[in-house]
Amino acid sequence: MSENSNETEVKTVQSNPTLESEVNSARINALELKVETLSLITESMWNIVKDHSLEDSFDLKSEMAKVIGQREERSAEKVTCVHCGSEELLISGICSQCSEPLKGSDGISVFDY
Ligand SMILES: [Zn+2]
Structure with missing residues (x-):
């Protein structure tokens, strides 16, 4: 692949606000899912720490x-x-x-x- 194909791709996105908006929406949705997953993991881990009375030991x-x-x-x-x-x-x-x-x-x- 040449560098030209990358430039073409970027120009296509920049000149197409609808597509750019859809790409950004998909990225935001993916990020929200990751944040939600991390939040669940963090709360679960903290519950385990408290269940074992370890919150003051580190x-x-x-x-x-x-x-x-x-x-x-x-x-x-x-x-x-x-x-x-x-x-x-x-x-x-x-x-x-x-x-x-x-x-x-x-x-x-x-x-x-
Ligand atoms: Zn390989």
């Missing part, structure tokens, strides 16, 4: 800082696609060259997006 801010560091490491982790040999970022889930799922990406957390 430092949430320190844990969040640790997770931020772990995510930075994960987002830089690379794998070689077993189908085409391309070197890819594991976090992307699929190969950018052949679109095959990357081996190991199925272990990525539901929180990784």
Whole structure:
């Protein structure tokens, strides 16, 4: 694919307000679903923490800082696609060259997006 095809695609979206609006609506719907899922996960996890009387036994801010560091490491982790040999970022889930799922990406957390 040449760079021209990308430019054409962008121009099409920019010159078609209805399509742009539909694309944005779909993206917003997908984001709302993700936020709702994260909200459910967070509330459920917090319930488990309270059920075990653990809410005073850890430092949430320190844990969040640790997770931020772990995510930075994960987002830089690379794998070689077993189908085409391309070197890819594991976090992307699929190969950018052949679109095959990357081996190991199925272990990525539901929180990784
Ligand atoms: Zn590939």
